[in-house]
Amino acid sequence: MTKTTLRGAFAATTALSLIASTAMAEDYTKYGIKADVPGTCSFEAIDAKDYTGRTLNIITHAIPVIGEPTALHAQQFQELTGATVNVVHVPFGDLFQRIMIPFQTQQAAYDVLFHASLWLGDFSPFFAEVPAAYQETSGMKSVTDTYRGVSLVDGKLLQYPMDGDRHYLKYRSDVFANPDMQAKFKEATGRDLTVPATWEEYNEVAAVFNDFDFDGDGAPNFGTAEVTKRDDLMFSAFISRVAAYAKHPDVKGGFFFDLETMTPLINTPGWVRGLELFVAAQASMPPGGTSFGLGDEIFSFGGGQTLMSYSWDDAFIQAMQADSPIRNKVAAAPLPGAKEVWNRTTGAWDTFETPNQVSYVTWGWSSAVAAASPNQDMAFDYLCFFSNEANTMADLQIGRFGVNPYRAEHFDPAFYQNDLGWDAAVATTYADTLKAVDSAPNQVFDLRVPGVGEFMSSLAAGVARAQSGEATAQEALDGVAAEWTAIVDRIGKDKVKAAYANVVALEDK
Amino acid sequence: MYRQKYLFLLPGLLVLVAIILFPLLFTIRVSFSSWDVYNPGLNWIGGENYGRLWEDARYWQALGRLTLLSVTTVLIQYVLGFALALMVWRDLAARRLFRVLFLIPMMTTPVVMSVLWRTIFHESLGPLNPILESLGIGAAPWLSSAGWAFAAVVMVEVWQWTPFMFLLLLAGLLSLPNEPYLAAKIDGAGPVRTFFSVTFPMLGAISVGAILIRLIEASKIMETVYVLTSGGPGTSTETSSYYIYIRGMRDFQIGYSAALSLTYLIIMIVALTVIAKLLVRALVKDAA
Secondary structure (H helix, E strand, C coil): CCHHHHHHHHHHHHHHHHHHHHHHCCCHHHHCCCCCCCCCCCHHHHHCCCCCCCEEEEEEECCCCCHHHHHHHHHHHHHHHCCEEEEEEECHHHHHHHHHHHHHCCCCCCCEEEEEHHHHHHHHHHECCCCHHHHCCHHHHCECHHHHHCCEECCEECCEECCCCCCEEEEEHHHHCCHHHHHHHHHHHCCCCCCCCEHHHHHHHHHHCCCECCCCCCCCEEEEECCCCCCCCHHHHHHHHHHHHHCCCCCCCCCCEECCCCEECCCCHHHHHHHHHHHHHHHHCCCCHHHCCHHHHHHHHHCCCEEEEEECCHHHHHHCCCCCCCCCCEEEECCCEEEEEEECCCCEEEEEEEEECCEEECCCEEEEEECCCCCHHHHHHHHHHHCCHHHHHHHHCCHHHCCCCCEHHHHCHHHHHHCCCCCHHHHHHHHHHHHHHHHCCCEEECCCCCCHHHHHHHHHHHHHHHHCCCCCHHHHHHHHHHHHHHHHHHHCHHHHHHHHHHHHHHHCC | CCCHHHHHHHHHHHHHHHHHHHHHHHHHHHHCCCCCCCCCCCCCCCCHHHHHHHCCHHHHHHHHHHHHHHHHHHHHHHHHHHHHHHHHHCCCCCHHHHHHHHHHHHHCCHHHHHHHHHHHHCCCCCCHHHHHHHCCCCCCCCCCCHHHHHHHHHHHHHHHHHHHHHHHHHHHHHCCCCHHHHHHHHCCCCHHHHHHHHHHHHCHHHHHHHHHHHHHHHCCCCHHHHHHCCCCCCCCCCCHHHHHHHHHHHCCCHHHHHHHHHHHHHHHHHHHHHHHHHHHHHHCCCCC
């Protein structure tokens, strides 16, 4: 080896060491994260990639929910890799068709797609499977079985998990703990005030505390805030109310349909009972509560107007905002249950000493890469980066982002206590409730089959007829069942059945 | 040599075909297909979609509701618009200011205004019910009762589109000749007699035009219903356009919604033609 060669080798080694040390010293906290978490999709790993000259097209929801983190991480990805990233924001009402039309007309309009996870039944033929390398990342490994499950179709991971949603009960813990309120309730009902364990109890508590200033601020308070507006996700609220009566823990083979025959079950007695109680609860809602959309529900409970509510995380997070009048005066619990559950096998009501509690894993944003995308490598890198541990922990702290817990480490109360400043009791009920939903033995999932929009639109229209008094609960659901039968026939029984089998597999596991 | 004139017309005709005829013909073709979320493409299913809509009670109910809504709102808009136009027609201080003020609702975006009205009508958080209560009238279930929700939609439509009537009728009033009024004055006619014998008949043609234009627009009402009530409570404010939107854009039944749209278009063309003839006969003095 000559002196010149040695000198060259030394110079090259020194240069490489300098570059490496510079890279190691890179401070990524400027991107708003606490610290980079080493891994396949860490800031450092993505920083090492070079996508200069390439373009990534993303379609996502309007800002802020999901749209804002999409744009934020797109900007970061662009800065780190040199790629050009275009983000198209679409209002929710248009998102489905804006994704579906390019799929149907075979245009590779977008590489990355953010969408509602329940649309998987419609979109799955157009999604690329998540490559094995990404399934082995630490971030993906810590996604709970529930949220990994909603991304699977026939065992293939077609959605890239980046959010977790579910319904649970939220209530004013200060009112439930107040001796005067406990006495008032005892006087009215003859029993102790407890967190509702059944939907009958929920309606009873809501009625006692309705139109009454229970927090002493001079304005009347009300019993319950629920999502009741027909085309504003009301179907999810209704399913939450029905599940305990219609999802028997010992009866397998379908909640929405009988998987064997694909006969709709939505007009069976369990569903009818749930709808009757949903309609009855209207008497304990605030003025206008019978046409509350999700936004109204969030501000009604989150603003301290109502005693109880149930839906996604938003209202709870709203209540826990730093400037909220009810910060640390709320608690979470699993959805109420039912002591009588319809058994469709025997055709009779079964009685339970301990209420049958059913967790409803509903909605949730998800993401995917288009099978027709010519940039799948870059697209999966973006999604992996979007949901890396550092980004996710930062996103979870910003309520308007719409990113909610879906990994094992997200269910640790210490995170909410230390990073968000919640009281220990609140953090514990929140994290424990979410964990309980995740691991519940009796779960219900969204109807992720082709045509889910049509099924849910029909269901919401039927429920709305009962709510407005246009039809009885039984008449309304009989009408929905007839429509569902027609939809199944039109789509093809086998197609719907094949997709529904994936949902039933999750419920019957 | 005059044949060359067709060459000059050709670009315009091609544009016309491209932007009007092609979408219409395509919609007709789509209406004979079962294009939906799980069956994309232009297959041929004959008149199946048209047979299906014949039995679709919700569609026909929505059409009936739309008829009531359109007729109610346009009549109120006409009466109010006429009154406002008469008010600022002649002797009124600051009439220019009033003319501009009256036009503001029409110049706002329907979706934005519907969102604002939804906030105003909000029974828990909106300002309207507290104001009514302070006046001793009492709160109303604006968006949660079928009748009140329908009234709320009518109110927003009237608020937004009365200025359009006002604008057309004011233009008509400003173009009226002065001689008939002088003659009426000489004959000793009072203001009421002058209005019914001179002003109203002379504005017959423009009234028909204004009413027809508003009926056409009112029959397409969508944004207000979408934002304000989503068609509820129940289906009490669901109109044809909103129902077609649900079937087409939300349920993604493209073929069926095309059939609904075309049927709706034909019904509207027939109905508006009949209405136009009746209005002309009733309001236009020299109609042959």
